[in-house]
Amino acid sequence: MRKIKYSEALGEATLLAMEENSRVFLMGEGIDDPKAVFGSTLSALKKFGPSRVMDTPLSENAVTGIGIGAAIEGNPCVMIHMRVEFLLYAMDQIVNHAAKWNYMFGGTMPVPIVIRCIVGRGWGQASQHSQSLHALFAHIPGLKVILPATPADAKGLLYSAIKDPNPVICIEHRWLYDKVGEVPEGRYEVPIGKANVLIPGKDVTCVAVSHQVHEALAARELLLKDGIELEVIDLRTVRPIDTATILNSVRKTGRLIIADTAIKTCGISAEISAMVTEQAFHSLKEAPVRIALPDAPTPCSPALEEVYYPKISDIVEAGRRLVTGSTGDAVQNVPRLVAFQGPF
């Protein structure tokens, strides 16, 4: 299959949905500028121009509400924010309005909006530009929340999201944008709410989210050297959660690692742990392990970033500990995933 970048895959999904439904449109700050949201709106812009790829003022709250209103009126909207933090200006519109409108009005008011946003990491972007806030949205019934981790999912999930009659938050990790992978051509849907068993393994289940999927895959290779097979599940969607796929796996392995890009406390990793414990307690050989961010804002200094983010070796050590009871020797030959370098 031909390979393309994650950013291009996002673009393909967008273009496809816009071609199929002439009422679909895009909105966001500077999304029609030459950088085109790291290339992801480029093809749409070329084909449909700024009338359907609409630049907006720096007014996240109203603009999100306007997108919601247009969506209710029958123009499915793809709203793009360059950082997930900017959504905090629009929390009222998202949580109190988009998530409630159809329910509150007895099913008469679907809201087909997709809100795309990017998670930053590295190059000293610091406390206000590096948060992973999907747990905030995962707590809210009425929303769907996806985090595509591969180019194929970027296309398939985003395409499904644009066609979905409900508000979908699509959270994209900045480090994924340049990842290259096989992506089906043409119409390609990945269902929202279905996790993906990327590689089976019999010893330990690792449910990973967003960029952590790639860390889990790398950890799998290292663990194989110790004779430990990690089953890597890409969670893909954090609301609704695909409990069946996770439970199937844990019932088999009896051991669970959850690798999240967000803060640990009250994160999605807590939910997965609690849900599995609730439903498969007697299958569990050991307590589930959460690999996530420490309870601190993101620091700027490269020296602190280095220790702030969990590492592939953390997953490896957790896997060893779950199987052998000990983290073992220092993990050797840990690959370095491509880091994003400034200036932005």
Add this chain to the structure above:
Amino acid sequence: MRKIKYSEALGEATLLAMEENSRVFLMGEGIDDPKAVFGSTLSALKKFGPSRVMDTPLSENAVTGIGIGAAIEGNPCVMIHMRVEFLLYAMDQIVNHAAKWNYMFGGTMPVPIVIRCIVGRGWGQASQHSQSLHALFAHIPGLKVILPATPADAKGLLYSAIKDPNPVICIEHRWLYDKVGEVPEGRYEVPIGKANVLIPGKDVTCVAVSHQVHEALAARELLLKDGIELEVIDLRTVRPIDTATILNSVRKTGRLIIADTAIKTCGISAEISAMVTEQAFHSLKEAPVRIALPDAPTPCSPALEEVYYPKISDIVEAGRRLVTGSTGDAVQNVPRLVAFQGPF
């Protein structure tokens, strides 16, 4: 000890803090009106007048930021919102600014603000006026989050919060306002971050939040009839969580119920369950049980409200199931906690 209402206890804490520090002030929409936030700002208003009990425009985002700015400048601010939902307009100021300011600036910028807000329930307040959103704040390092459940804690925790040099979110359940209880006179502090073992019990631990504390206490009485002793712990603070008190209890009982006022998925009940499983897995006789709201917005109709909210009997049944393996017969003589009646 003399008994007073929860609302009066809030008022006492406020007055005390304002008397001790002449720079403390209150802000909020209509907090100086004759209803005085259900009486809780009345004493402050009488003593200090509208210059220190300041009415504000309906501009939650800026007003919260202004409170933060005044707090940074050295005027500790108590900001009051009549519903926790209104905070969603101010999420950026709370999460991106208040929670980060001291950290980001290397410890030079403490933010002594308390943000009080009320959780609605009942009388058809519906989807936009009945949410319990403490998990959103509990996920954010840099914030502290308290939910006083008793008049004594209303005084002690709020007083501690106002003296705290950090941003504290204080979430008050509307049904607690008229509860009467013993409250120490004069200076009275309850430390933030300490859970409270309200009644010891050897069989099952129940960690309860806010109004659920009272449901847990009622459930305890009913469970005693079955010979089951529930240890009721009032969590009090959801960030930081008092893990030691919870773990001590679960290590003793081996069984855990978490009773929360919020949505279950990604709620604080998930965090408690995950944390306990992580740290006391081998003490657990059964999987922790979460009693919380279903994954749906709040409906208006009284017929739906009735089934939407978990009941005392749910805690009783969970307790029985954990101890005996069965929920047993229908629970008899369940008390009805006083429900709030309209019009507001």
Add this chain to the structure above:
Amino acid sequence: MANLKSDTLKSLYTKMLRIRRVEETIADEYPNKEMKCPVHLSIGQEAVPVGICEQLSTADRVYSTHRCHAHYLAKDGSVPKMIAELFGKVTGCCRGKGGSMHLVDHEKGMMGSSALVGGTIPLAVGSALSFSIEKKPLVSIAFFGDGGSEEGLFYESMNFAALKKLPVIFAIENNQYATYSHQKSRQATTDIYKRGDSFGIPSAQVDGNDVETVYHTAKEAIERGRKGQGPTVIEFQTYRWRDHVGPSTDIEVGYRTQAELDGWMEKCPIQRLETKLLAQGLLTPRERDEIEAKIKTEIAEAFAFARESRYPNPSEIYTDIYA
């Protein structure tokens, strides 16, 4: 300002009266506790919604607030479905899920109302954006109060609507109060409409208790919208007679005076039109009584319908969370 036709005037009168009587009945029945939800009555403020909505088609849109009864009824919402909604019955316009603060009728163009002050302003602009994209000669109305005008959403929405020349009308019902706080204790300047000017939007301040003035001012704005000439801001001066929430009067609360209320009751929009119509012989006392009687029956039937309807099944908690 051309004179309105007598049919139009009678229609305006009937609609205002209908709103008044529906709300008065709600107030009377409220203590029976069959309507278990907060109610925010518009008694005294009927002219604004009626004067505007009289000129709209069902494809034109209205977005409203916590105080939404009058907007819903002016946009031809059904009375039985409204009362059933307040009763929490499955026959209500939201199947009992919304209650008094969330009236809706998609087919009539009543797009819903929010309990978050200011929350629907951008939604109305969203409808207007859709009309503009689809080149439909339709308009969208954002109703909100003086309090709502303090939310940043209003300014962000005005800028966007003016920038993209969208057919939206920002219809501000300035009743001077937000709950019990007077506008002067919340706003630096009380001429809200001037803030519209500063975005280059045609803006006006008019008597919101004179339904003919409302009609004429809205007419211009609607035409402007339909022609693709962009948004309009209209500040309507009006006054709420009852308590902020609940069925009663509230002078005893102490935030306003009886004299102030009396002054505004003299400017009752319905009485004003009735006096004029009677004086000019456009309405006879007998016709008036017939209208009253018809409304009375309609309301009685609506309450009977609400009472007889069943509550939603418990399983409805889980329906319509997603479309």
Add this chain to the structure above:
Amino acid sequence: MANLKSDTLKSLYTKMLRIRRVEETIADEYPNKEMKCPVHLSIGQEAVPVGICEQLSTADRVYSTHRCHAHYLAKDGSVPKMIAELFGKVTGCCRGKGGSMHLVDHEKGMMGSSALVGGTIPLAVGSALSFSIEKKPLVSIAFFGDGGSEEGLFYESMNFAALKKLPVIFAIENNQYATYSHQKSRQATTDIYKRGDSFGIPSAQVDGNDVETVYHTAKEAIERGRKGQGPTVIEFQTYRWRDHVGPSTDIEVGYRTQAELDGWMEKCPIQRLETKLLAQGLLTPRERDEIEAKIKTEIAEAFAFARESRYPNPSEIYTDIYA
């Protein structure tokens, strides 16, 4: 407008030049990847912060944005602590936790800067509220851009400040662009200051590349604030020479023309003042060279300091989350 004293003029000149040279050095050094954080340079926009901050005491407050280098330096922030911060060193003004977008110096009254556009506007009003409560004759400055003026926070903050007559100055640096979007594609009307008028706030639009004009306009506003007469809105017209973020020029991106940039470079605020001072003999070429040399040394020392400083210990991740 009285003429400024030559000392003041020289001070303005020196401060602007210092900012320019610091930022040019950052740009030159940036490719070495020792400064691992996004940098937003103010080159071309030095007159606004300098013209205002020259008149402030350390007890007066400044709040800033992602583009905060010039504000920090104009408010007498230390160059070595700034460069160390960009290097992520523990000797930085935030102990390495903040980076280029978050410069701070509490003792100098530089209260911090936010990477969220508009985010610091209400914080500055908060300082002004504190001054008003405590009856201190101090002022607080909210610096932000044309983009920031589109956030609802600006309007909510203006209303509050005007209502409570707070000593805050809304200092808008209108450089016409937000990232690569021109103001005209984001705003219905480009005279931002008029929106201040609509709240009854004295508002003005002035040449932000003429430091003397900046100084005089700010002077009035500061005096008004100190006297308890309330806020002022000033829109300064200026222009950014470099890319939105990063060290380079950006004509090749294609969103603006070389001609437009050239036109604004001719209005260089530093060159303008230098030409005038030299012409009037208020500055000799020799003095100018001395100033340049001094700045050069200062910067070299700052970079050396940053390089020699150590990184924060890993445990610092957990310090200062709470005070």
